[in-house]
Structure formats: structure tokens, C-alpha cells
Amino acid sequence: MTARTFGKSSVESIKRERDRLAALDNLDLLNSPRDEGFDRIVRLIQQVFTVEIGLVSLIDGHRQWYQSCSGLSADEVPVEDTFCRYVLDDEQPMIVQDATKDPRFVMHPAVTGPDHVRFYAGVPLKTKERHTIGTVCAIDRTPRSFSRRDLGILQELAGAAMDRIELMQTASTDSLTEALTRRAFKREAEQLIATALRHKHDLACLVLDVDHFKKVNDTCGHAAGDEVLKAVAATCRAKLRTGDLFGRLGGEEFAIILPHVGGEDAMIAAEKLRSEIAARSISGEFGTLNVTASFGASALSIVGRDIETLLAQADAAMYQAKGAGRNRCMSFASMQGADGMNARRRVLKAGNIVFNDRRSTIDCTVKSLGVDGAGIVVSNTAGIPPEFTLAIKADGFETNCSVISRDRQNLEVAFR
Template identity: 55%
Template sequence: MQDLQPDHRFNGVDTRLNEDLRLSALDELDLLDTPREEAFDRIARLIRYTFKVPVALISLMDAHRQWHKACIGLEAGEAERKDTFCRYPVASGEPLVIPDARLDPRVADNPHVTGPSGIRFYAGIPLKVGSGEVVGTLCAIDFAPREFSEEDLAALQDLAAITMREIELRQVAGTDALTDLLSRRAFKERALSAAKLATRHKQALSCLAIDIDHFKQINDTHGHAAGDAVLKAVATASSRALRTTDLIGRLGGEEFAALLPSTDRRGALEAAEKLRRAVQGVRVELGNVAIRATASVGVASLDPFSGDFDLLLAHADEAMYGAKRAGRNRTVVWQGAQTERRRVLKAGRIVFNNRHSTIDCTIRMLGEDGAGIDVWNSHDVPDRFTLTIGSQGSDRECKVTSRADKHIEVDFV
């Protein structure tokens, strides 16, 4: 077991130097922020039954938070990274067992120990990809102190190996289990081929980025079963609104994308409006409650000179965020910009208050003119700050242009 130290230093080595490689490996999995899946829930149940613990987690760690792919025994689907026990095995790459958190001065003041949850026992195994980078953890948690034998630890490591095998199998799956749409990886693979073909034959190609409005509110108000029913209904309505030659996939929780071959910007706008109206007509009835859905849709067309699908999807994303800012339940066409922003997964740090205050963040979009940044709470972020990107060794002065609960868009100034 390792000594508990600040999560960026182990055995005298600054692990932040490897954070960019770790996040690249995590990004390659295309697993972050994807929906719950029975295969992973089943492993979490096995942890609970095998070790007789109330809490079992399978988590992934980005630059600022721990996100739960499977979670039994806790309400929250994610936690701020600086407050997690899992940050230690992620940083060290070694298993960690804490028999009684109250007796360990290095974690005794953790809010998950002192707060209502009252964690006492923790056992966590790092989840490693083939190249060795740690992308997350599998862990067992109890609210009472307990011992954990070497046999117990070996069994938990076996379950971690099974988890990684499930992740590997998921990478070759072509269909999203809940909606029957293309999985994110399958959609991107087919879209990349379509973009190359369109570029070679000088054909039009457009992309739609689709995001269900206020989906978190649906989950919080009506429960995850209602959210799943809405996702299925929106997927069905969206598919029916498109042509049989179009591709549609589920990229994340409530995020979808569609690829429209032989379709220019004008045709894509018409298709997007047809899809948006179809989603607006969705009505999910659960008992005496009728849930309606709307979507914000972004439209972009392929640059015939670059043929870059990732850039095409980034443009559609930018337009979709524009639809959100404009009031939701509408379609916005990407009009172009002087510089481009690309999808990334990078660690960053928000610095303000004369460099006395910092907030860890995850950079999701990055260009010469600005960035899209995920944070734990956007209300904690001032309107102006310095963004430090360690992997690039750069500091950029930023002005916030829009906010969601856990996401901000910034321009570099």
C-alpha cells in the first residue's frame, strides 16, 4: 500500500507530468459521461454482495471530478476530485485500503468522513488500460471500520480485471444498449469514413449535434427510470425524422449526433428543424405524469478542403451551445469563426484573486480564441481569470462568455 500524500506527488514524483497521457487514455475509451450499463452495474452488485459493503463504485477520473460509471449505495453520480479517496490510487497506480478513516490523520478531515456520509472503510483498485495509464477505480466502501484480508484484496483485484475486460468489450460494441442507436465509438468510426468519402468525391456532408433540454431536471424530478424512458422516446423520434441513409448515434448521457450525407447547410437546417419538431412532440407517460421533451440542435457542414470530421462535430457542438444560450428548443447553424476549437480532454487550473485562489478544471474544447471548460460549480468561477494548461506550459487570460451549472465557455483576452 502507498502512503497517502497530496494526489499529485507520490515517492517524490510529480504525477501531474503524466496527467496529459492519462487523460488521453481516458479520452480514447469514449466512456466518460456515458449512460449506465447493466454489465457494470452487475459488477458493482458483486462487490456489494461479496464483501458485504453498503457502497460499491466503478469510477472514472478526469481532471476535476470522479464520475461514477456504476454506483450502488450513494445518490451522487460524481464527486469533486479533491475530496475523493480514489484520487490516491489514480495517482499512484497502486491499491489502497483504509481500515478506519477516522484514525488516519491524512484523510480524517475529508468531508466524506466528517460529513453526513461518514465513510470509515475504503478499498480501491486502480483501473489501468493496456499502456499502464490509470483511468479510474473500482472500490468498496463501508460506513463502519473493518479489516480487509489479502484474500479480499485479491478478489477485488479480480473484479477490477473483469471491469477492464468489460470496458474492452464495450469498445467493439456497435449499438447503445438503451436506445439501440449507434454507440459513440461506432458512430465516430462510420462518420470518419463518410467524411473521407465526401472529401474524395467532393460531396456535401453535414452534422447535427442534439442535446435534450433540462434533462438533469427530468432525472432529478422523476427519477432515472423516467430519464431512460425519455431518452428512448427521443432516440425513436429522432431516428424517424431522419432519412434511412443518415447516421445517428448517442454520444453521451443526453447528447446525440446525426450525420447527413449529400446534404448542404440549407438541407441540414431543414432536417434539423424536422428533427427538433419531432422531439418537441415526444410525450412520455408514467402513471399520472406526462413528461415532454425538447432539444437544442446545432448544424454544421463539412469543410471540403480539410475533410476533418472532428472539426465538423466541434462546429456542430458550438452551434448547439449557441442554441442553448439563445433559449433552448431551437436550431442554430454554425456560421464560422476566425479560429477553430477542437474537442480535447486536458487538465487545467483556473487562477484568480491575485493568484491566491485556484480551481481545478477539465478542458473539453480548445482553440486559439477560447475554450469550453468543465468545472465542479460554475458559480464559483469569476468572470475573468487566468487559465493554466500544464501540458502546454501556458497561461491564458480568460473572460467568461456563458455558464451552465458545471460548464463555462470562455474567450481568451
């Protein structure tokens, strides 16, 4: 890794972004399940302002992710392609009455393309510590005015969204699947890990992700997607022991802690769950569906002694399973043997993928990091070469990488 120096203004900007991402990471909301509280705020935006599009979003190192959105088909957009990047940079509200008359947006793809955006009003979503973690927006496909009173109402709705975020920090059970929430799962997992370390017994972690879940939602609707998630969760709970821990990490991603289970037995347990999920038919008004899941496994070790490391390791193995064809199980131990990978920790850092003799750069978010590898999220992995340079400005270094596995948005890399 090579250290780099930056000017004063650049250093201040990097620090602000690092602190902002740390605040976002602490809330642990990215890729979390849909929530009716946010959906209600979005509906209020549409009704109060009579606009076609309302959204509540979070912004990480490379994308704007829609915590809730009505009126747009996408779930996220690269941050450089969104109006909201100006709100993020300035940390102030922005109103665009007619995008076709604003030189910043007249040629913007959201204006010239099928979304046909004309009006935009966005306010920052700020924590109590004043870190801007996202935006709350009212958007329309026809030009319109927006009064000072309207702006005040939109800011109040942003405050309500932040109140909802704070309330979610105390929730322990996912209302759809009855699994533990991500925060509650991590809290209880740490207690089980502490017990395992104190009494020197085995413990393993599984991460599973439903394969091609977006296709289910797109072709059969969100109601079908909800039934799939409930069925996968019920299948897992039916096969787990009383003392096992089961949580929902994100939209279609779940995690399991298996006390008194070592690495080899964890793979046996994962394979049983994988086959049970694949064999189950899910029926409803949408017809009958069969889905599969990809599993990653990690186990307590000298380097894996906390839940963040175990999840990062299992996550890396799961994405390798997806890269190998999906509907299969992979252990982090096998990745260690093949690629020399060691401890990982979950992080949330803004990065850049640099290639083509430094002429091409793609924004990314680093989601896990170790001394010899990383997990990276991008808007689309298409076009990213098998070898590139990863730069993390907040840490002042860059390093060459080789891709170990990939899917549409995720890369697992080894440092060279």
C-alpha cells in the same frame, strides 16, 4: 499564450498525467451511457464484501465520474474531494479501515457529512499499458477490516471491469436507444466525411442534448429517464433519411451526420427535430412527460474536415443554445461570425482556471480546443467570473479567456 518552465519532478508528473488522460481519451468512455456489465460488478462488490457502496469510476482532469455506482446519490465528485485521488496519485491500492482515525480523512466532508463514510478500499483501474484511468472501490458507513484475500478479490473485479471496457470498444449499437455507439458513430462518420471530401459535396453535423435530463431522473426515476431517451431517439430516427447517421454520444447527448446537407439546411433539419421532440408526450407508470432538446450544428468546411472537429464545433454551438435558454438551435457558423471562432478539435486535457489576481484556482478539463477558443468542463460554473486565465500545464501555456456561454458544468470561452 505564455510558455512556462517546470522542475524535473513536476515535468515527470505532468507527462504521466498527459499520458494517462490520452489513454482515457482513447477509450472514449467519459459520460457514456449506463452499462449493465458495470452495474453487475458494483452489485458484486456490495454482496461479496457486505458493504453499502460499490463503484467503478473514471477520473479525468478535474473530477471522478461514476461509470457505475450504488449507494451514493451523486454521479460525480471533484477529484480533490474524493478518497480515490490518493489511489490515482500513488497508482496503488488503498485501504482505510476507519476514516475517523486517519488524519488524512478525519475532517473530510464525505466523513463528516451525510455520506458518513467510515471504511474505504480502492484499487486502480489500469489499462494494459498500465495507465491508471480510474478506480474500483468498496465503501461502507461502518469501520471494518479488509484482508489480503479481500483485496485480491477487489483487484480481480477491477480486472473484470477493464475487460468490460475493452469489450465495449467493439460494440456498435446502444442497447437502450438502438442508436450507434459513440465509437461506431465516429467510425462511420469518418467514412461519410471522406466520401464528401472526395466528391466535393456538402455534409453537416448536429449535436443534441435533452434539456434538464437530470431533473427527470431525480424526480421521476431512471426508468422514466430511459423512456425519455428511447422516445427522443425514436423521434429522431423517424424523421431522418435512410443515409443519415444517428448515434448516442453520452447519457442524454446524441449526434447526427447529414450527408449532402449544407449549413443552412442543417439548421432547418435541426429545427424540425427540435419541434418534433418538444411536441411529443412520453407516457408510462411515471405519468406523462414532455421534454425539449438543445441543438448545435456545424458543416464541412476548410477547417472542419474530420468528425472530431465537426463534433467539437457542433458541441460548442449546442452549449451556446443551452446558455441562451435551451430548447433552441444554434449553428457554429453564427458563433464564428459573432466571436471570431475557428476550428476546434476534441481533446482531453487537465487545466486550471485562474482568477482573483491568481489567488483562486479551479481544476477543469479542457474538452475542445482551437487557436482562439476552448470548451471547458468544471464541477460547477457558479462563482467563475466572465474573464479568467486558462492554464494547461501539459502544453506549457496559459492564456486569458472570456466566457461566451455557460451552463451548470460547461463553459465555452474565447481567447483574448
